Amino acid sequence: MLNAEYLLRSFAAFATERGQSHVHTQTATDWAARGPSVAQRDARLKAVCRFVRHVRVEDARHELPPVNHFGARKTRRSPHIYPAAEIDRLIEAALRLRPKGGLRSRTYATLIALLSVTGLRISEALKLTVADVTRDGLLIRETKFRKTRLVPLHDTAVAGLNGDLAHRRPLFRD
Template identity: 90%
Template sequence: MLKAIEAYLALGRATGFAMLNAECLLKSFAAYATERGQTHVHAQTAIDWAARGPSVAQRDARLKAVCRFVRHVRVEDARHELPPANHFGARKTRRAPHIYSAAEIDRLIEAALRLRPKGGLRPRTYAALIALLSVTGLRISEALKLTVADLTRDGLLIRETKFRKTRLTPLHDTAAAGLEHYLARRRPCSEADPVFVDARGVPLRYIAVKESFDRLVSGAGIAPASRRRPRLHDLRHAFAVRVLQGGAEDRSRRHANMAALATYMGHVNIYATYWYLEATADLMRDVAVAGEAFFAEGRQS
């Protein structure tokens, strides 16, 4: 079984996937099966092993990792049993995002510019970072890994990000000018230097950015729509919604716009992009108008 697992992992890596989590889980399962004297996957053994996970979500993830492996290996060896993928009945839940308005983003940037030390690098760094996230929908990890060399004439070069993909993210002229202005105010830097740094010139750490952002949300007077505080990651949700709201009015172009948005955001498929959308008042108004026009057209014909 371990030999088959190694071949499966090698194929996945050859097609661009890191397979780190799959490797950890499958080798753990192989060791568990070996203790039972089994050389092929048995459905009940896979369920028993997966049940060792501390939560329903983790048990579900463990079992589905085995299922993916079995679907691959059964093509050549039908002796492997395919476990029922939904045995644990886990359902992925989605926390409702806070869709920042343009006014709220402005207040966040203004609050960042008031950070201490006044006139220092920190206020400008956080203002530039929040502005960039709001107009590009970048993952925070992608923004923090940017180097000066990644700022090209054609946009931002996002290297080896999630799913080990590299993509080019075009920037509006105003966004490019904002980044250039920020870098001009910084100390001299080489192309290998990170774009966003702290006062010591060290790359910003995610935990520091998150803690500062949470304080900025409070300082900007942004009230959450629910009991949960608006998150840094919600800027990515807000970007996706804003793009959809500002898309072409021609409904025949909506599919092309969604495909372009998925590519721009670095998604493997369009379903991941749907995860970022939220039913805002403006979007629901557009849906209502489109529906009324559709039924009116049907009545006339």
């Protein structure tokens, strides 16, 4: 069951207990206030508001509650843009990871470098396989929106990936 469907069923049961067959602002805010956090109270009230916008077309007796009654605001942290020197320090630190001679340090260094030059999401980079490295760039399968795309690479990025693959090939089993 979808979250909106679950919420609206819960609200309908709450309003029915009060003997109401139409949405009333006070009932909607009372029901939404039962949410355990400001964000959840806000989500509950917004679900009712979306519903009311549709049903008011046919029956104006439904009241539209105030959308931001609980004052919840979604905020995102500002992204941190890594300067080149900081990326270089991260790669150097990754190459110092123990155990020496294993693939872990080179894997992390390559991952950091790849993320810094391609703009890939971490989930996309982690799903890459050797077969995804093509002459035309990186083949990204199942992106955030379940699509496939080709990410072109600069010659220096291709050289870096080829160097990393050359280091790994002796470790592959035939």
